[in-house]
Amino acid sequence: MSLSVDLNHSFPGFTLDVTFEAPSGVTVLFGHSGSGKSTVIKAVAGLLKPNAGKVVVNDRVLLDTHGRISVPVPRRRLGYVFQDGRLFPHLTVRANLTYAHRSDTKGLDRVVDLLGLGNLLERRPGALSGGEAQRVAIGRALLSDPVMLLMDEPLAALDAPRKAEILPFLDRLCSEGGVPILYVTHAVAEVARLASHLVLLENGQVLRSGPAAKLMADPVLVPHMGVRDAGALLTARVVAHHPDGLTELEAPGGRLFLPGVHRAAGDPLRVRILAQDVILSRTRPEGLSALNILEGTISALHRGGGPGVVVQLAVGGEHLLARITRRSAEAMGLAPGQTCFAVLKSVAVAQVDIAEAAPLR
Amino acid sequence: MAFLGPDEWQAVALSLKVACLAVAASLPFGLAVAMLLARGRFPGRQILNGIVHLPLILPPVVTGYVLLLGFGRRGPIGEFLENTFGVVLAFRWTGAALAAAIMAFPLMVRAMRLAIETVDPGLEEAAATLGASRLRVFLTVTLPLILPGVLAGAILAFAKAMGEFGATITFVSNIPGETRTVPSAIYAFLQVPGGEASALRLVIVSVVIAMAALLVSEVMARRVAARVAGR
Structure with a gap:
Protein backbone atom coordinates (compact mmCIF):
# COMPACT_ATOMS: atom_id res chain seq x y z
CA MET A 1 0.00 0.00 0.00
CA SER A 2 1.04 3.55 -0.39
CA LEU A 3 -0.31 6.89 0.62
CA SER A 4 0.23 10.00 -1.39
CA VAL A 5 -0.90 13.34 -0.03
CA ASP A 6 -0.74 16.80 -1.57
CA LEU A 7 -2.80 19.43 0.21
CA ASN A 8 -3.28 23.16 0.19
CA HIS A 9 -5.56 24.79 2.66
CA SER A 10 -5.79 28.02 4.54
CA PHE A 11 -7.54 29.19 7.65
CA PRO A 12 -7.35 32.78 8.82
CA GLY A 13 -3.74 33.17 9.98
CA PHE A 14 -2.60 29.71 8.88
CA THR A 15 -1.61 28.19 5.58
CA LEU A 16 -1.11 24.50 5.03
CA ASP A 17 0.99 23.33 2.10
CA VAL A 18 1.89 19.71 2.51
CA THR A 19 3.16 17.05 0.12
CA PHE A 20 4.38 13.62 1.15
CA GLU A 21 4.33 9.97 0.21
CA ALA A 22 4.40 7.10 2.64
CA PRO A 23 5.00 3.39 2.16
CA SER A 24 2.96 0.76 3.97
CA GLY A 25 3.45 0.29 7.70
CA VAL A 26 2.92 2.92 10.36
CA THR A 27 3.33 6.48 9.14
CA VAL A 28 3.43 9.03 11.92
CA LEU A 29 2.59 12.67 11.29
CA PHE A 30 4.52 14.47 13.97
CA GLY A 31 4.33 18.14 14.82
CA HIS A 32 3.53 20.54 17.60
CA SER A 33 0.03 21.91 18.01
CA GLY A 34 -0.73 24.25 15.16
CA SER A 35 1.59 22.44 12.76
CA GLY A 36 -1.35 21.30 10.65
CA LYS A 37 -1.24 17.58 11.36
CA SER A 38 -4.91 17.33 12.35
CA THR A 39 -5.92 19.23 9.23
CA VAL A 40 -4.01 16.71 7.11
CA ILE A 41 -5.58 13.62 8.68
CA LYS A 42 -9.09 15.15 8.52
CA ALA A 43 -8.59 15.95 4.85
CA VAL A 44 -7.46 12.37 4.18
CA ALA A 45 -10.59 11.10 5.94
CA GLY A 46 -12.81 13.54 4.06
CA LEU A 47 -13.99 15.30 7.21
CA LEU A 48 -12.46 18.54 5.94
CA LYS A 49 -12.53 19.82 2.39
CA PRO A 50 -9.17 21.41 1.54
CA ASN A 51 -8.98 24.32 -0.88
CA ALA A 52 -6.89 22.24 -3.25
CA GLY A 53 -5.19 18.90 -3.20
CA LYS A 54 -4.96 15.26 -4.04
CA VAL A 55 -5.11 12.19 -1.82
CA VAL A 56 -4.36 8.73 -3.18
CA VAL A 57 -4.49 5.55 -1.11
CA ASN A 58 -3.41 2.30 -2.77
CA ASP A 59 -3.76 3.80 -6.25
CA ARG A 60 -7.33 4.80 -5.43
CA VAL A 61 -7.94 8.53 -5.81
CA LEU A 62 -9.98 9.71 -2.81
CA LEU A 63 -9.65 13.41 -3.50
CA ASP A 64 -8.57 15.39 -6.52
CA THR A 65 -9.76 18.97 -6.56
CA HIS A 66 -8.55 19.40 -10.16
CA GLY A 67 -10.44 16.38 -11.38
CA ARG A 68 -13.37 17.35 -9.13
CA ILE A 69 -13.20 14.01 -7.36
CA SER A 70 -14.12 13.78 -3.72
CA VAL A 71 -15.16 10.35 -2.51
CA PRO A 72 -17.78 10.77 0.25
CA VAL A 73 -16.62 9.90 3.76
CA PRO A 74 -18.64 6.64 4.08
CA ARG A 75 -17.12 5.26 0.88
CA ARG A 76 -13.47 6.05 1.62
CA ARG A 77 -13.09 2.90 3.74
CA LEU A 78 -10.68 4.51 6.15
CA GLY A 79 -11.06 3.58 9.81
CA TYR A 80 -10.82 6.71 11.95
CA VAL A 81 -9.89 6.67 15.64
CA PHE A 82 -10.75 10.02 17.20
CA GLN A 83 -8.91 11.56 20.10
CA ASP A 84 -12.13 11.55 22.13
CA GLY A 85 -13.26 8.04 21.19
CA ARG A 86 -16.74 9.01 20.02
CA LEU A 87 -18.41 5.73 20.94
CA PHE A 88 -22.16 5.67 20.40
CA PRO A 89 -23.53 6.17 23.92
CA HIS A 90 -26.84 4.39 23.33
CA LEU A 91 -25.22 1.19 22.09
CA THR A 92 -23.37 -1.53 23.99
CA VAL A 93 -19.68 -2.10 23.35
CA ARG A 94 -20.60 -5.08 21.19
CA ALA A 95 -23.01 -3.02 19.08
CA ASN A 96 -20.41 -0.27 18.77
CA LEU A 97 -17.84 -2.79 17.55
CA THR A 98 -20.18 -4.31 15.00
CA TYR A 99 -21.67 -1.01 13.84
CA ALA A 100 -19.77 -1.16 10.55
CA HIS A 101 -19.53 -4.90 10.41
CA ARG A 102 -22.59 -6.99 10.89
CA SER A 103 -21.95 -10.57 9.94
CA ASP A 104 -18.36 -11.72 10.36
CA THR A 105 -18.07 -12.93 13.95
CA LYS A 106 -14.60 -14.35 13.30
CA GLY A 107 -13.30 -10.84 12.72
CA LEU A 108 -15.00 -9.71 15.91
CA ASP A 109 -13.39 -12.48 17.93
CA ARG A 110 -9.95 -11.64 16.57
CA VAL A 111 -10.29 -7.93 17.38
CA VAL A 112 -11.78 -8.61 20.81
CA ASP A 113 -8.81 -10.84 21.50
CA LEU A 114 -6.23 -8.40 20.07
CA LEU A 115 -7.51 -5.49 22.16
CA GLY A 116 -8.55 -7.41 25.27
CA LEU A 117 -12.22 -6.42 25.09
CA GLY A 118 -13.69 -9.74 26.18
CA ASN A 119 -15.24 -8.65 29.46
CA LEU A 120 -16.48 -5.27 28.19
CA LEU A 121 -18.82 -6.43 25.42
CA GLU A 122 -22.14 -5.98 27.20
CA ARG A 123 -21.25 -2.66 28.86
CA ARG A 124 -22.32 0.80 27.77
CA PRO A 125 -19.69 3.40 26.86
CA GLY A 126 -20.67 5.48 29.90
CA ALA A 127 -19.38 2.68 32.13
CA LEU A 128 -15.93 2.44 30.52
CA SER A 129 -12.68 4.05 31.62
CA GLY A 130 -10.94 6.36 29.14
CA GLY A 131 -8.44 3.69 28.19
CA GLU A 132 -11.10 1.02 27.71
CA ALA A 133 -13.20 3.38 25.60
CA GLN A 134 -10.23 4.13 23.37
CA ARG A 135 -9.50 0.43 22.90
CA VAL A 136 -13.13 -0.09 21.87
CA ALA A 137 -12.83 2.84 19.44
CA ILE A 138 -9.76 1.26 17.86
CA GLY A 139 -11.57 -2.07 17.59
CA ARG A 140 -14.60 -0.44 16.04
CA ALA A 141 -12.46 1.23 13.39
CA LEU A 142 -10.60 -2.04 12.67
CA LEU A 143 -13.87 -3.93 12.21
CA SER A 144 -14.98 -1.54 9.49
CA ASP A 145 -12.42 -3.47 7.41
CA PRO A 146 -10.51 -0.33 6.42
CA VAL A 147 -7.83 -0.09 3.75
CA MET A 148 -6.00 2.21 6.15
CA LEU A 149 -6.43 3.16 9.78
CA LEU A 150 -6.31 6.85 10.67
CA MET A 151 -5.46 7.60 14.28
CA ASP A 152 -5.79 11.20 15.38
CA GLU A 153 -3.84 11.55 18.65
CA PRO A 154 -5.57 8.51 20.12
CA LEU A 155 -3.64 8.75 23.39
CA ALA A 156 -3.60 12.51 23.87
CA ALA A 157 -6.71 12.62 26.06
CA LEU A 158 -5.45 9.89 28.41
CA ASP A 159 -3.31 10.13 31.53
CA ALA A 160 0.04 8.33 31.73
CA PRO A 161 -1.21 5.04 33.26
CA ARG A 162 -3.98 4.77 30.63
CA LYS A 163 -1.44 5.43 27.88
CA ALA A 164 0.80 2.72 29.25
CA GLU A 165 -2.25 0.42 29.25
CA ILE A 166 -2.98 1.01 25.56
CA LEU A 167 0.53 1.16 24.10
CA PRO A 168 1.13 -2.62 24.19
CA PHE A 169 -2.09 -3.10 22.20
CA LEU A 170 -0.91 -0.52 19.66
CA ASP A 171 2.47 -2.28 19.48
CA ARG A 172 0.70 -5.50 18.61
CA LEU A 173 -1.50 -3.78 16.06
CA CYS A 174 1.46 -2.04 14.42
CA SER A 175 3.85 -4.98 14.48
CA GLU A 176 1.21 -7.37 13.13
CA GLY A 177 1.64 -5.35 9.97
CA GLY A 178 -1.90 -6.00 8.76
CA VAL A 179 -3.59 -2.71 8.13
CA PRO A 180 -1.45 0.33 7.31
CA ILE A 181 -1.77 3.19 9.76
CA LEU A 182 -1.55 6.95 9.53
CA TYR A 183 -0.96 8.15 13.07
CA VAL A 184 -0.98 11.75 14.28
CA THR A 185 0.80 12.73 17.47
CA HIS A 186 2.83 15.42 19.16
CA ALA A 187 4.47 12.92 21.54
CA VAL A 188 7.98 11.82 20.55
CA ALA A 189 7.65 8.71 22.73
CA GLU A 190 4.80 7.49 20.51
CA VAL A 191 6.81 8.21 17.35
CA ALA A 192 9.76 6.26 18.73
CA ARG A 193 7.60 3.36 19.69
CA LEU A 194 5.26 3.00 16.75
CA ALA A 195 6.54 4.73 13.63
CA SER A 196 8.07 3.03 10.64
CA HIS A 197 7.83 6.15 8.49
CA LEU A 198 7.91 9.66 9.88
CA VAL A 199 6.60 12.92 8.46
CA LEU A 200 7.72 15.99 10.39
CA LEU A 201 5.36 18.93 10.09
CA GLU A 202 6.09 22.50 11.09
CA ASN A 203 3.95 25.57 10.48
CA GLY A 204 1.89 23.84 7.83
CA GLN A 205 4.90 22.55 5.87
CA VAL A 206 6.65 19.19 5.64
CA LEU A 207 10.04 19.64 7.27
CA ARG A 208 11.23 16.09 6.52
CA SER A 209 9.71 12.80 5.48
CA GLY A 210 11.55 9.50 5.69
CA PRO A 211 12.14 6.25 7.57
CA ALA A 212 11.53 6.84 11.27
CA ALA A 213 14.83 5.33 12.46
CA LYS A 214 16.80 7.53 10.08
CA LEU A 215 15.03 10.73 11.05
CA MET A 216 15.16 9.97 14.76
CA ALA A 217 18.94 9.55 14.46
CA ASP A 218 19.45 12.79 12.53
CA PRO A 219 21.27 15.31 14.75
CA VAL A 220 19.92 18.24 12.70
CA LEU A 221 16.34 17.36 13.67
CA VAL A 222 16.98 17.24 17.41
CA PRO A 223 15.64 20.77 18.08
CA HIS A 224 12.44 19.93 16.19
CA MET A 225 11.86 16.80 18.26
CA GLY A 226 12.56 18.78 21.41
CA VAL A 227 16.02 18.53 22.99
CA ARG A 228 14.71 16.61 25.99
CA ASP A 229 12.74 14.16 23.86
CA ALA A 230 15.18 13.50 21.04
CA MET B 1 -68.63 7.97 31.18
CA ALA B 2 -70.81 8.83 34.13
CA PHE B 3 -68.71 11.86 35.01
CA LEU B 4 -69.37 13.57 31.67
CA GLY B 5 -72.70 14.22 29.93
CA PRO B 6 -73.13 13.21 26.26
CA ASP B 7 -72.42 16.72 24.93
CA GLU B 8 -69.34 17.01 27.11
CA TRP B 9 -68.11 13.57 26.13
CA GLN B 10 -68.62 14.43 22.47
CA ALA B 11 -66.36 17.47 22.91
CA VAL B 12 -63.65 15.47 24.71
CA ALA B 13 -63.71 12.70 22.09
CA LEU B 14 -63.57 15.25 19.28
CA SER B 15 -60.66 17.05 20.93
CA LEU B 16 -58.76 13.75 21.24
CA LYS B 17 -59.41 12.95 17.59
CA VAL B 18 -58.35 16.43 16.45
CA ALA B 19 -55.20 16.41 18.59
CA CYS B 20 -54.18 12.91 17.43
CA LEU B 21 -54.51 13.85 13.76
CA ALA B 22 -52.74 17.18 14.33
CA VAL B 23 -49.73 15.53 16.02
CA ALA B 24 -49.51 12.54 13.67
CA ALA B 25 -49.62 14.72 10.57
CA SER B 26 -47.21 17.37 11.79
CA LEU B 27 -44.62 15.06 13.43
CA PRO B 28 -42.55 14.31 10.28
CA PHE B 29 -42.54 17.99 9.32
CA GLY B 30 -41.65 19.00 12.86
CA LEU B 31 -38.71 16.57 12.92
CA ALA B 32 -37.48 17.76 9.52
CA VAL B 33 -37.69 21.43 10.51
CA ALA B 34 -36.01 20.73 13.86
CA MET B 35 -33.13 18.94 12.05
CA LEU B 36 -32.80 21.86 9.63
CA LEU B 37 -32.74 24.42 12.43
CA ALA B 38 -30.33 22.43 14.61
CA ARG B 39 -27.91 21.13 11.98
CA GLY B 40 -28.49 23.11 8.81
CA ARG B 41 -26.27 26.01 7.76
CA PHE B 42 -28.15 27.84 5.04
CA PRO B 43 -29.22 31.39 4.30
CA GLY B 44 -32.69 32.11 5.60
CA ARG B 45 -32.34 29.84 8.63
CA GLN B 46 -33.36 32.67 10.95
CA ILE B 47 -36.36 33.44 8.74
CA LEU B 48 -37.49 29.81 8.90
CA ASN B 49 -37.02 29.94 12.66
CA GLY B 50 -39.17 33.08 12.78
CA ILE B 51 -41.96 31.59 10.67
CA VAL B 52 -42.06 28.46 12.82
CA HIS B 53 -42.36 30.51 15.99
CA LEU B 54 -44.85 33.02 14.60
CA PRO B 55 -48.00 31.23 15.83
CA LEU B 56 -46.59 31.42 19.35
CA ILE B 57 -46.41 35.22 19.20
CA LEU B 58 -49.32 36.19 16.96
CA PRO B 59 -52.81 36.53 18.43
CA PRO B 60 -54.47 33.15 17.71
CA VAL B 61 -57.35 34.97 16.03
CA VAL B 62 -54.89 36.31 13.47
CA THR B 63 -53.54 32.81 12.77
CA GLY B 64 -57.10 31.52 12.41
CA TYR B 65 -58.03 34.32 10.05
CA VAL B 66 -54.92 33.79 7.93
CA LEU B 67 -55.86 30.09 7.74
CA LEU B 68 -59.38 31.06 6.67
CA LEU B 69 -57.96 33.32 3.95
CA GLY B 70 -55.62 30.60 2.69
CA PHE B 71 -57.52 27.39 3.32
CA GLY B 72 -61.12 28.64 3.13
CA ARG B 73 -63.20 27.38 0.18
CA ARG B 74 -62.41 30.63 -1.67
CA GLY B 75 -58.79 30.79 -0.48
CA PRO B 76 -56.07 29.84 -3.00
CA ILE B 77 -54.93 26.72 -1.15
CA GLY B 78 -58.44 25.72 -0.06
CA GLU B 79 -59.73 26.00 -3.62
CA PHE B 80 -56.82 23.97 -4.97
CA LEU B 81 -57.34 21.24 -2.35
CA GLU B 82 -61.06 21.03 -3.06
CA ASN B 83 -60.66 20.96 -6.87
CA THR B 84 -57.73 18.53 -6.92
CA PHE B 85 -58.34 16.17 -4.02
CA GLY B 86 -61.90 17.01 -3.03
CA VAL B 87 -60.64 17.91 0.44
CA VAL B 88 -62.41 20.66 2.35
CA LEU B 89 -60.88 21.94 5.58
CA ALA B 90 -62.94 25.01 6.44
CA PHE B 91 -65.60 24.31 9.09
CA ARG B 92 -64.59 20.62 9.29
CA TRP B 93 -62.86 18.71 12.09
CA THR B 94 -59.86 18.23 9.78
CA GLY B 95 -59.61 22.02 9.62
CA ALA B 96 -59.60 22.08 13.41
CA ALA B 97 -56.70 19.61 13.28
CA LEU B 98 -54.82 21.91 10.86
CA ALA B 99 -55.32 24.92 13.13
CA ALA B 100 -54.23 22.88 16.17
CA ALA B 101 -51.19 21.51 14.34
CA ILE B 102 -50.02 24.97 13.34
CA MET B 103 -50.53 26.40 16.81
CA ALA B 104 -48.69 23.45 18.40
CA PHE B 105 -45.87 23.37 15.83
CA PRO B 106 -43.48 25.79 17.62
CA LEU B 107 -43.63 23.76 20.84
CA MET B 108 -43.00 20.51 19.00
CA VAL B 109 -40.06 21.88 16.99
CA ARG B 110 -38.53 23.52 20.03
CA ALA B 111 -38.44 20.32 22.10
CA MET B 112 -37.02 18.30 19.21
CA ARG B 113 -34.46 20.93 18.35
CA LEU B 114 -33.17 21.06 21.92
CA ALA B 115 -32.76 17.27 21.89
CA ILE B 116 -30.92 17.33 18.55
CA GLU B 117 -28.57 20.02 19.80
CA THR B 118 -27.44 17.84 22.72
CA VAL B 119 -26.20 15.19 20.25
CA ASP B 120 -22.48 15.63 19.47
CA PRO B 121 -22.13 16.03 15.67
CA GLY B 122 -18.83 14.20 16.14
CA LEU B 123 -20.84 10.99 16.68
CA GLU B 124 -22.49 11.45 13.30
CA GLU B 125 -19.05 12.07 11.80
CA ALA B 126 -17.77 8.88 13.41
CA ALA B 127 -20.69 6.91 11.97
CA ALA B 128 -19.90 8.29 8.52
CA THR B 129 -16.27 7.13 8.77
CA LEU B 130 -17.64 3.68 9.60
CA GLY B 131 -19.37 3.60 6.23
CA ALA B 132 -22.88 4.68 7.22
CA SER B 133 -24.90 6.70 4.71
CA ARG B 134 -26.63 9.88 5.87
CA LEU B 135 -29.93 8.08 6.21
CA ARG B 136 -28.33 5.28 8.24
CA VAL B 137 -26.54 7.81 10.44
CA PHE B 138 -29.87 9.49 11.14
CA LEU B 139 -31.75 6.24 11.78
CA THR B 140 -29.10 4.50 13.89
CA VAL B 141 -27.37 7.35 15.73
CA THR B 142 -29.29 10.63 15.71
CA LEU B 143 -32.84 9.31 15.99
CA PRO B 144 -32.27 6.83 18.84
CA LEU B 145 -30.47 9.52 20.82
CA ILE B 146 -33.23 12.09 20.34
CA LEU B 147 -36.19 9.72 20.50
CA PRO B 148 -37.27 10.73 24.00
CA GLY B 149 -37.02 14.38 22.88
CA VAL B 150 -39.19 13.62 19.85
CA LEU B 151 -41.76 11.99 22.12
CA ALA B 152 -41.62 14.92 24.53
CA GLY B 153 -42.25 17.30 21.64
CA ALA B 154 -45.15 15.21 20.42
CA ILE B 155 -46.72 15.08 23.87
CA LEU B 156 -46.43 18.83 24.39
CA ALA B 157 -47.91 19.41 20.94
CA PHE B 158 -50.74 17.01 21.77
CA ALA B 159 -51.59 18.92 24.94
CA LYS B 160 -51.43 22.23 23.13
CA ALA B 161 -53.64 20.86 20.32
CA MET B 162 -56.21 19.65 22.88
CA GLY B 163 -56.55 23.16 24.20
CA GLU B 164 -56.38 25.26 21.04
CA PHE B 165 -59.22 27.78 20.92
CA GLY B 166 -58.65 31.10 19.15
CA ALA B 167 -57.39 29.93 15.78
CA THR B 168 -59.80 27.00 15.76
CA ILE B 169 -62.96 29.00 16.41
CA THR B 170 -61.93 31.63 13.85
CA PHE B 171 -61.07 29.11 11.13
CA VAL B 172 -63.67 26.36 11.62
CA SER B 173 -66.21 27.96 13.98
CA ASN B 174 -67.94 26.09 16.81
CA ILE B 175 -70.13 23.39 15.31
CA PRO B 176 -71.27 20.69 17.79
CA GLY B 177 -69.96 17.27 16.80
CA GLU B 178 -67.78 18.69 14.02
CA THR B 179 -65.55 21.44 15.38
CA ARG B 180 -66.71 21.94 19.00
CA THR B 181 -63.58 20.86 20.85
CA VAL B 182 -63.19 21.06 24.64
CA PRO B 183 -62.26 24.78 24.79
CA SER B 184 -65.03 25.72 22.35
CA ALA B 185 -67.47 23.65 24.39
CA ILE B 186 -66.41 25.37 27.62
CA TYR B 187 -66.91 28.70 25.94
CA ALA B 188 -70.35 27.64 24.65
CA PHE B 189 -71.46 26.24 28.04
CA LEU B 190 -70.55 29.52 29.67
CA GLN B 191 -72.83 31.37 27.24
CA VAL B 192 -75.99 29.53 28.38
CA PRO B 193 -77.63 29.71 31.84
CA GLY B 194 -76.88 26.62 33.97
CA GLY B 195 -73.90 25.58 31.86
CA GLU B 196 -71.32 26.25 34.60
CA ALA B 197 -71.30 22.67 35.92
CA SER B 198 -70.58 21.23 32.47
CA ALA B 199 -67.88 23.85 31.87
CA LEU B 200 -66.27 23.01 35.20
CA ARG B 201 -66.13 19.28 34.45
CA LEU B 202 -64.41 20.03 31.12
CA VAL B 203 -62.01 22.38 32.91
CA ILE B 204 -61.01 19.51 35.22
CA VAL B 205 -60.49 17.19 32.24
CA SER B 206 -58.32 19.86 30.56
CA VAL B 207 -56.18 20.40 33.63
CA VAL B 208 -55.61 16.68 34.11
CA ILE B 209 -54.60 16.13 30.49
CA ALA B 210 -52.25 19.15 30.48
CA MET B 211 -50.58 18.14 33.76
CA ALA B 212 -50.09 14.54 32.61
CA ALA B 213 -48.58 15.71 29.33
CA LEU B 214 -46.16 18.06 31.09
CA LEU B 215 -45.02 15.38 33.54
CA VAL B 216 -44.49 12.76 30.85
CA SER B 217 -42.55 15.16 28.63
CA GLU B 218 -40.30 16.15 31.57
CA VAL B 219 -39.48 12.49 32.23
CA MET B 220 -38.73 12.00 28.54
CA ALA B 221 -36.41 15.00 28.47
CA ARG B 222 -34.44 13.56 31.36
CA ARG B 223 -34.10 10.28 29.51
CA VAL B 224 -32.52 12.08 26.55
CA ALA B 225 -29.85 13.46 28.83
CA ALA B 226 -29.18 9.99 30.27
CA ARG B 227 -28.98 8.39 26.83
CA VAL B 228 -26.56 10.96 25.48
CA ALA B 229 -24.36 10.42 28.53
CA GLY B 230 -24.35 6.68 27.75
CA ARG B 231 -25.67 5.33 31.04
Missing part, protein backbone atom coordinates in the same frame (compact mmCIF):
# COMPACT_ATOMS: atom_id res chain seq x y z
CA GLY A 231 16.79 10.10 20.93
CA ALA A 232 17.78 7.46 18.42
CA LEU A 233 16.30 3.99 18.11
CA LEU A 234 18.27 0.78 18.45
CA THR A 235 17.08 -2.69 17.61
CA ALA A 236 17.94 -5.21 20.24
CA ARG A 237 17.16 -8.82 21.14
CA VAL A 238 16.49 -10.23 24.57
CA VAL A 239 19.35 -12.55 25.57
CA ALA A 240 18.66 -13.40 29.18
CA HIS A 241 16.92 -12.33 32.36
CA HIS A 242 19.32 -12.11 35.30
CA PRO A 243 18.35 -12.93 38.89
CA ASP A 244 19.18 -9.38 40.04
CA GLY A 245 16.27 -8.08 37.94
CA LEU A 246 18.22 -6.90 34.91
CA THR A 247 17.52 -8.02 31.38
CA GLU A 248 20.44 -8.51 29.04
CA LEU A 249 19.93 -7.35 25.47
CA GLU A 250 22.07 -7.85 22.43
CA ALA A 251 22.33 -4.50 20.66
CA PRO A 252 24.51 -3.23 17.85
CA GLY A 253 27.89 -2.27 19.33
CA GLY A 254 27.56 -4.24 22.53
CA ARG A 255 25.35 -5.61 25.28
CA LEU A 256 22.70 -3.56 27.10
CA PHE A 257 21.54 -4.27 30.64
CA LEU A 258 18.13 -2.76 31.32
CA PRO A 259 15.85 -3.14 34.32
CA GLY A 260 13.28 -5.92 33.98
CA VAL A 261 12.07 -6.03 30.38
CA HIS A 262 9.06 -8.33 30.37
CA ARG A 263 9.72 -10.12 27.10
CA ALA A 264 10.85 -13.64 26.30
CA ALA A 265 14.42 -14.42 25.31
CA GLY A 266 14.89 -14.03 21.57
CA ASP A 267 12.22 -11.32 21.22
CA PRO A 268 13.23 -8.40 19.02
CA LEU A 269 12.79 -5.00 20.63
CA ARG A 270 13.26 -1.40 19.66
CA VAL A 271 14.73 0.81 22.33
CA ARG A 272 14.80 4.58 22.32
CA ILE A 273 17.96 5.98 23.90
CA LEU A 274 17.45 9.65 24.79
CA ALA A 275 20.29 11.82 23.52
CA GLN A 276 20.52 13.61 26.85
CA ASP A 277 21.08 10.34 28.76
CA VAL A 278 24.23 9.34 26.84
CA ILE A 279 27.75 10.13 28.11
CA LEU A 280 30.66 9.95 25.66
CA SER A 281 34.21 8.81 26.36
CA ARG A 282 37.21 8.64 24.03
CA THR A 283 38.61 5.59 25.85
CA ARG A 284 36.79 2.56 27.22
CA PRO A 285 35.74 3.75 30.65
CA GLU A 286 36.47 1.68 33.76
CA GLY A 287 35.29 1.88 37.32
CA LEU A 288 31.93 3.40 36.39
CA SER A 289 28.55 2.52 37.88
CA ALA A 290 26.96 2.66 34.44
CA LEU A 291 26.59 -0.85 33.01
CA ASN A 292 26.07 -0.10 29.37
CA ILE A 293 29.01 0.79 27.18
CA LEU A 294 28.59 0.70 23.42
CA GLU A 295 31.53 1.17 21.09
CA GLY A 296 31.03 3.21 17.92
CA THR A 297 32.42 5.71 15.47
CA ILE A 298 31.47 9.37 15.36
CA SER A 299 29.56 9.87 12.12
CA ALA A 300 28.35 13.45 12.54
CA LEU A 301 28.53 16.44 14.86
CA HIS A 302 25.88 19.09 14.88
CA ARG A 303 26.22 22.38 16.66
CA GLY A 304 22.97 24.04 17.64
CA GLY A 305 22.37 27.64 18.59
CA GLY A 306 22.90 27.09 22.31
CA PRO A 307 25.69 25.59 24.38
CA GLY A 308 24.95 22.06 23.19
CA VAL A 309 26.34 19.75 20.53
CA VAL A 310 24.63 16.66 19.20
CA VAL A 311 26.95 13.81 18.31
CA GLN A 312 25.82 10.99 16.05
CA LEU A 313 27.59 7.73 16.70
CA ALA A 314 27.54 4.77 14.32
CA VAL A 315 27.16 1.57 16.36
CA GLY A 316 26.91 -1.63 14.38
CA GLY A 317 24.68 -0.74 11.47
CA GLU A 318 22.65 1.72 13.49
CA HIS A 319 23.03 5.10 15.11
CA LEU A 320 22.98 6.63 18.56
CA LEU A 321 22.61 10.28 19.44
CA ALA A 322 24.37 11.97 22.35
CA ARG A 323 23.70 15.52 23.42
CA ILE A 324 26.71 17.02 25.25
CA THR A 325 28.02 20.52 25.85
CA ARG A 326 30.12 22.27 23.26
CA ARG A 327 32.74 22.76 25.94
CA SER A 328 33.12 18.99 26.41
CA ALA A 329 33.17 18.35 22.68
CA GLU A 330 35.98 20.83 22.25
CA ALA A 331 37.92 19.60 25.30
CA MET A 332 37.72 16.03 24.00
CA GLY A 333 38.59 17.13 20.48
CA LEU A 334 35.67 15.16 19.01
CA ALA A 335 35.61 14.83 15.24
CA PRO A 336 33.90 12.55 12.72
CA GLY A 337 35.66 9.25 12.18
CA GLN A 338 36.95 8.89 15.75
CA THR A 339 36.20 5.86 17.83
CA CYS A 340 34.08 6.72 20.83
CA PHE A 341 32.32 4.94 23.68
CA ALA A 342 28.73 5.69 24.61
CA VAL A 343 27.85 5.22 28.26
CA LEU A 344 24.26 4.79 29.37
CA LYS A 345 22.79 4.31 32.82
CA SER A 346 20.55 1.25 32.90
CA VAL A 347 17.80 3.02 34.77
CA ALA A 348 17.71 5.87 32.24
CA VAL A 349 15.68 3.86 29.73
CA ALA A 350 12.01 4.09 30.59
CA GLN A 351 9.70 1.13 30.01
CA VAL A 352 7.64 3.29 27.67
CA ASP A 353 10.65 3.52 25.37
CA ILE A 354 10.95 -0.23 24.97
CA ALA A 355 8.61 -1.69 22.39
CA GLU A 356 8.23 -5.13 20.95
CA ALA A 357 7.63 -3.32 17.75
CA ALA A 358 8.26 -3.94 14.14
CA PRO A 359 11.76 -4.09 12.75
CA LEU A 360 13.17 -0.66 12.08
CA ARG A 361 14.03 -1.19 8.44
